[in-house]
Amino acid sequence: MIWQALLLQGGYNAALVSLGAALLGASAGAAGAFLTLRRRALMSDAMAHATLPGIGLAFLAMVALGGDGRFLPGLMLGAALTAAAGLWAVQRLSRQIHEDAATGAVLASFYGAGIVILTLIQGLGTGRPAGLETVLLGSTAGMLRADALVIGFGGLAVCAALWALRRPLAMVAFDPLHAGMMGIHPRRMDAALMALVLAVVLVGLNVTGLILIVALLVTPAVTARMWSTTVTGTACLAALIGAACGYTGAAISAGVPNLPTGPVIVLLAAALFAVTLLLRGRRHG
Amino acid sequence: MAKDMAGKWAQQSGAACALRVQGLTLRYQDVLALDNASACFPTGAMTAIIGPNGAGKSTFLKSVLGLEQGEGTVSAFGSPVAAAMARIAYVPQRAAVDWSFPVRVIDVVLMGCYRQTGLLGRITAQTSARAMAALERVGMQAFARRQIGALSGGQQQRVFLARALAQGADLFLLDEPFAGVDAATEAAIIDVLKSLRDTGATIIAVHHDLSTVATYFDRVLLLNRRTIAEGPVATTFTPAALAQAYGPALGGVPLLRSAP
Numbered sequence: 001m002i003w004q005a006l007l008l009q010g011g012y013n014a015a016l017v018s019l020g021a022a023l024l025g026a027s028a029g030a031a032g033a034f035l036t037l038r039r040r041a042l043m044s045d046a047m048a049h050a051t052l053p054g055i056g057l058a059f060l061a062m063v064a065l066g067g068d069g070r071f072l073p074g075l076m077l078g079a080a081l082t083a084a085a086g087l088w089a090v091q092r093l094s095r096q097i098h099e100d101a102a103t104g105a106v107l108a109s110f111y112g113a114g115i116v117i118l119t120l121i122q123g124l125g126t127g128r129p130a131g132l133e134t135v136l137l138g139s140t141a142g143m144l145r146a147d148a149l150v151i152g153f154g155g156l157a158v159c160a161a162l163w164a165l166r167r168p169l170a171m172v173a174f175d176p177l178h179a180g181m182m183g184i185h186p187r188r189m190d191a192a193l194m195a196l197v198l199a200v201v202l203v204g205l206n207v208t209g210l211i212l213i214v215a216l217l218v219t220p221a222v223t224a225r226m227w228s229t230t231v232t233g234t235a236c237l238a239a240l241i242g243a244a245c246g247y248t249g250a251a252i253s254a255g256v257p258n259l260p261t262g263p264v265i266v267l268l269a270a271a272l273f274a275v276t277l278l279l280r281g282r283r284h285g
Numbered sequence: 286m287a288k289d290m291a292g293k294w295a296q297q298s299g300a301a302c303a304l305r306v307q308g309l310t311l312r313y314q315d316v317l318a319l320d321n322a323s324a325c326f327p328t329g330a331m332t333a334i335i336g337p338n339g340a341g342k343s344t345f346l347k348s349v350l351g352l353e354q355g356e357g358t359v360s361a362f363g364s365p366v367a368a369a370m371a372r373i374a375y376v377p378q379r380a381a382v383d384w385s386f387p388v389r390v391i392d393v394v395l396m397g398c399y400r401q402t403g404l405l406g407r408i409t410a411q412t413s414a415r416a417m418a419a420l421e422r423v424g425m426q427a428f429a430r431r432q433i434g435a436l437s438g439g440q441q442q443r444v445f446l447a448r449a450l451a452q453g454a455d456l457f458l459l460d461e462p463f464a465g466v467d468a469a470t471e472a473a474i475i476d477v478l479k480s481l482r483d484t485g486a487t488i489i490a491v492h493h494d495l496s497t498v499a500t501y502f503d504r505v506l507l508l509n510r511r512t513i514a515e516g517p518v519a520t521t522f523t524p525a526a527l528a529q530a531y532g533p534a535l536g537g538v539p540l541l542r543s544a545p
Contacts, residue, residue, distance in 0.1 A: 182399040229432040234387050
């Protein structure tokens, strides 16, 4: 069953899901490379956790409007809104307290609010909320073809945007002062990077889930960095690692009943990182 | 009173100011980092900015570039600095750089060519040649494909100088270019800076080693949050002015000791 899925013989839908997960992994790896070089890795974790209240509220809104509460684009819109609010809150709080503390505070309070809303939804017993909790850890089981297409094209779009912006993004990460002098707006580049990371988080909701997406952003990136001496090389290799982990992880979880997709993908990425540490750990850069 | 004197200094210079600073004031919360500092840096001159620790020398450079928000007027080549940014190159302190960053020497220098390549432009053979020429000028062409973290401190400093050269600027601001570099590199850097000056470029460097001021530089700006003195080394770099900037203990420093 696993081998069938790995070789795209598990049926059209399973193949589509695996390819979608591969493209998500590629976009997460590439975005994560720029994110970690800019030292904003934890920001993506806060952003991911801040999607949860938005998902719950979007579900409630869609049910109230008489629609399907689990309509993915609707959930993604809600997730995007509260994630953006969370990001704004981190930046606003960073004026008064240190950024790491602000990140932790926002992460926990938004996530807490999301859990409360999800619990309330389950108590309501309307709108078929079963399965909504898969956004936490990801599950490709029962994923619709349309969802897989959204994930795949979303991942591709993020990769294309990162390729176009790779030079200014690298310059801002390396030396923001110099980048500013060369006519680049570091704040706009940071905003663009955050928007792309947010896109990865949203696209990843159904695959890795929001709790573990940070691992798919960070682990392939730090692994790739140990093998490459350039930013573009790091980003491309991270994309490759992410794609391989996404593809394999989705195939394995499709083949083994009740195995959540996110943890499998993340464990694969962690294994590659461990091997890299053994082989390259002593070398710096 | 201080403001009038500073203004007078700024106007005294015969040559046109490549960079002109008037009444620059910057506050960090309650601390006054720069207090009404003014200066004129004449075109084609090499000026050292000297002063004690905490005198605001680095802050001065950063405020000039608009990297710190201060009050006051700064103009480069007669127009606001923001409009003249393409002609200005800045070489940061070594400590301000992440040396483990995955970037090769040639990539750093190519960052200086960003205005030519732009967001979507390809790096053409012409741009690469320009970057390589800049590396050759600082004697680092053999290191083009090395990762920057694998270089010595002096080599790293030369790479950043090459980035400034590749930019094609004619006003160079350097923050302690000789900090943590070996004597050979110091000599190489000063040679490049002097040859730049001889082609008409203006050089401004924050400098720590008082013993080399007279051999390296044409002019000095003595800074201690405000302008203490500015002018040619021969007339301005005096024990009295130094005592005023650093306090009396340094008044007796031998000023004309030869360069190391």
